[in-house]
Amino acid sequence: MKCTVCKKEATIRLHRHKAKFCNEHFIEYVYRQVERAIKSFKMFRKDENLIVAVSGGKDSMACIEVLNEMGYRVTGVHINLGIHEFSEKSEEIVRKFSRETGIPIKVYYLKELFGKEIIEFKRPYAEKICSICGKLKRYYLNIIASELGGDAIVTGHNLDDACSILLGNLLFAQVQYLSKQYPVVEGEGELPRKVKPLIRLTDDELKQYVELRKIPFVQEKCPLSKGANTIYYKEVLNYLETKIRSVKAEFYFNYLKKLRPYFLNEEETEVKYCRVCGYKTSSRSGICYVCSIKNELEGSDDKGPY
Ligand code: SF4
Ligand SMILES: [Zn+2]
Numbered sequence: 001m002k003c004t005v006c007k008k009e010a011t012i013r014l015h016r017h018k019a020k021f022c023n024e025h026f027i028e029y030v031y032r033q034v035e036r037a038i039k040s041f042k043m044f045r046k047d048e049n050l051i052v053a054v055s056g057g058k059d060s061m062a063c064i065e066v067l068n069e070m071g072y073r074v075t076g077v078h079i080n081l082g083i084h085e086f087s088e089k090s091e092e093i094v095r096k097f098s099r100e101t102g103i104p105i106k107v108y109y110l111k112e113l114f115g116k117e118i119i120e121f122k123r124p125y126a127e128k129i130c131s132i133c134g135k136l137k138r139y140y141l142n143i144i145a146s147e148l149g150g151d152a153i154v155t156g157h158n159l160d161d162a163c164s165i166l167l168g169n170l171l172f173a174q175v176q177y178l179s180k181q182y183p184v185v186e187g188e189g190e191l192p193r194k195v196k197p198l199i200r201l202t203d204d205e206l207k208q209y210v211e212l213r214k215i216p217f218v219q220e221k222c223p224l225s226k227g228a229n230t231i232y233y234k235e236v237l238n239y240l241e242t243k244i245r246s247v248k249a250e251f252y253f254n255y256l257k258k259l260r261p262y263f264l265n266e267e268e269t270e271v272k273y274c275r276v277c278g279y280k281t282s283s284r285s286g287i288c289y290v291c292s293i294k295n296e297l298e299g300s301d302d303k304g305p306y
């Protein structure tokens with residue numbers, strides 16, 4: 001098998017592009033896809049301050065490494081969520097990577113930010129822990145990124161993530177989320193915009209990239225993750241991809257171009273700000289999700305282990 005670019009021995013085959021690459025040209029391909037996403041969606045410029053959310057998983061590790069290699073100004077933010085060994089290991093990997101590469105990554109602790117670790121939530125909160133965890137991460141990431149003077153918050157979402165979320169929203173006609181399916185979401189008020197520069201790369205391509213570049217990442221799954229529907233959506237999409245070449249990219253980018261415009265005016269909710277912390281909220285009570293959950297927890301003697 002020969003590299004499509006240089007005709008030397010190829011190591012990686014990409015069916016969806018009918019291409020084969022040697023290591024060097026595969027890396028070049030990854031940078032090209034990232035650059036294309038940044039330019040075509042006007043994500044950020046070289047002189048902007050990028051705050052990269054680094055969980056320790058392969059996508060976020062690849063994301064900060066690629067952007068750094070491409071000469072962007074990156075600062076990583078890692079939030080230790082307090083999920084036993086899983087969080088300890090994630091923090092260790094992120095810290096080691098930062099030390100060895102010189103890429104700055106700041107580490108924060110949910111316990112210090114919120115007063116409680118994820119593992120400390122018990123019923124009824126424990127039943128919807130991923131939803132709570134996701135909201136807490138978003139909330140504190142926004143606050144930290146603003147404090148650090150970030151122009152944009154960068155996340156490592158890839159094409160498979162975007163397709164599975166889109167499929168779920170379409171299946172259940174989640175009209176309120178469909179307009180938000182876009183690789184750039186403008187920040188409200190003081191908040192930086194959110195961007196997804198890995199949107200043109202698949203799960204598999206990123207896996208090959210981190211292996212090739214010997215980027216460390218957390219291999220274990222979070223012990224609290226339950227069988228989310230997105231796993232099934234990804235399986236279906238992977239199956240389709242084996243039958244219909246490039247179907248994921250067609251699905252997502254055609255949606256953005258041809259269908260998303262129909263959903264743009266669906267949601268015209270007035271932006272309000274939390275009267276406790278000032279964070280944006282759409283809640284009728286005027287108190288954001290994180291402040292109201294804090295109030296609930298303080299009002300109860302809900303402590304104890306998860
Ligand atoms: S799986 Fe759920 S609890 Fe674990 S890190 Fe992800 S969102 Fe948080
Ligand atoms: Zn080559």
Ligand SMILES: [Zn+2]
Nearest residue numbers: 274277288291
């Ligand atoms: Zn609030």
